[in-house]
Amino acid sequence: AATLTQQLLAFSRKQKLRGRVVNLNGLVSGMNNMAERTLGGGISLRQSLEEGLWNCQIDTTQAEVALLNVLINARDAMAQSERKEVTVQTQNVEITSHD
Numbered sequence: 825a826a827t828l829t830q831q832l833l834a835f836s837r838k839q840k841l842r843g844r845v846v847n848l849n850g851l852v853s854g855m856n857n858m859a860e861r862t863l864g865g866g867i868s869l870r871q872s873l874e875e876g877l878w879n880c881q882i883d884t885t886q887a888e889v890a891l892l893n894v895l896i897n898a899r900d901a902m903a904q905s906e907r908k909e910v911t912v913q914t915q916n917v918e919i920t921s922h923d
Contacts, residue, residue: 841883848880848887848914849873855888862895863910867902872913 852871860869895910902908 841886843881843883845879845881846884847877848882849877851884851887852891852912852914855891858892859895859912862892863899866908867899868909870909870911872911874914874916876916877914878916 852873856869856871863869891912895912898910902910
């Protein structure tokens with residue numbers, strides 16, 4: 825219930841986002857059971873987690889909500905598909921800006 829309250833407050837922008845340094849591999853792995861329940865039976869869930877993944881600063885609650893929303897969209901998009909598999913992949917990416 826507390827997490828749902830935080831999500832709703834953050835969504836309505838009445839709560840400040842709480843960025844903290846985390847490793848996304850741990851966050852994704854920790855959500856495995858919830859992700860499988862969200863997808864339901866008949867959809868295979870794979871994880872491809874990069875070894876040596878860099879830490880990042882994020883609001884973990886918002887990251888979890890975002891991942892669950894992507895999984896729900898994937899599940900709905902595959903409703904009529906024969907092959908039903910979702911892969912969650914982590915990868916180091918460096919973004920640079922050129923002026």
